[in-house]
Amino acid sequence: LQDAVTTTTYQxxxxxxxxxxxxxxxxxxxxxxxxAGKPGKINFSASVDRPATVEIATEGNxxxxxTGITSDHEGIPGKLKFHTIVKVVTEGGSVSASDxxxxxxxxxxxxxxxxxxxxxxxxxxxxxxxxxKAEGILEAAQKKSYGNAKNEHIAAFQRMFNRVxxxxxxxxxIRKPTDIRVKEFAKANDPQLAALYFQFGRYLLIC
Numbered sequence: 001l002q003d004a005v006t007t008t009t010y011q012x013x014x015x016x017x018x019x020x021x022x023x024x025x026x027x028x029x030x031x032x033x034x035x036a037g038k039p040g041k042i043n044f045s046a047s048v049d050r051p052a053t054v055e056i057a058t059e060g061n062x063x064x065x066x067t068g069i070t071s072d073h074e075g076i077p078g079k080l081k082f083h084t085i086v087k088v089v090t091e092g093g094s095v096s097a098s099d100x101x102x103x104x105x106x107x108x109x110x111x112x113x114x115x116x117x118x119x120x121x122x123x124x125x126x127x128x129x130x131x132x133k134a135e136g137i138l139e140a141a142q143k144k145s146y147g148n149a150k151n152e153h154i155a156a157f158q159r160m161f162n163r164v165x166x167x168x169x170x171x172x173x174i175r176k177p178t179d180i181r182v183k184e185f186a187k188a189n190d191p192q193l194a195a196l197y198f199q200f201g202r203y204l205l206i207c
Contacts, residue, residue, distance in 0.1 A: 030114035058097035
């Protein structure tokens with residue numbers, strides 16, 4: 001919540017892995033950063049999908065695209081065209097492509113950029129080129145280092161987020177993993193988790 005970056009760490013076979021994900025406020029791309037405590041340990045396949053008719057293809061060895069149009073709804077035909085680009089940049093190792101996926105092997109680190117463009121200009125005009133928009137956003141985002149992009153995103157977010165602060169106090173529950181906190185919620189004093197449940201309940205009511 002403090003920096004709008006989701007960070008996950010875990011261990012597998014003695015290696016510590018770290019995943020950072022954020023939707024950049026400044027660059028308008030989703031960025032995923034994968035690192036490991038030992039060299040050559042990043043291995044994964046990346047693919048995209050959507051519960052509708054889309055065209056999925058790869059470009060070169062490091063780029064995956066998904067193109068489609070929004071679904072019809074209540075008799076109104078979908079007209080918003082979109083183009084998604086997934087670009088993988090690795091440090092060490094290799095990237096290869098099949099027809100519908102990218103595969104990273106033995107990399108030291110990997111950064112995934114996800115750029116999306118649509119034909120939307122305004123509520124009266126949907127004549128924009130989604131491919132051109134997605135490619136332009138991606139090209140601009142890649143000119144920055146990951147560290148600079150992350151720092152600029154956090155700074156932009158915190159200019160808004162830090163206008164208000166809420167202090168719920170600290171209890172011993174904050175030192176426990178989330179699954180344990182959820183199990184003990186009915187008996188424990190956990191104001192932070194209570195606030196999260198409250199916000200989620202409000203979200204469901206709004207939806």
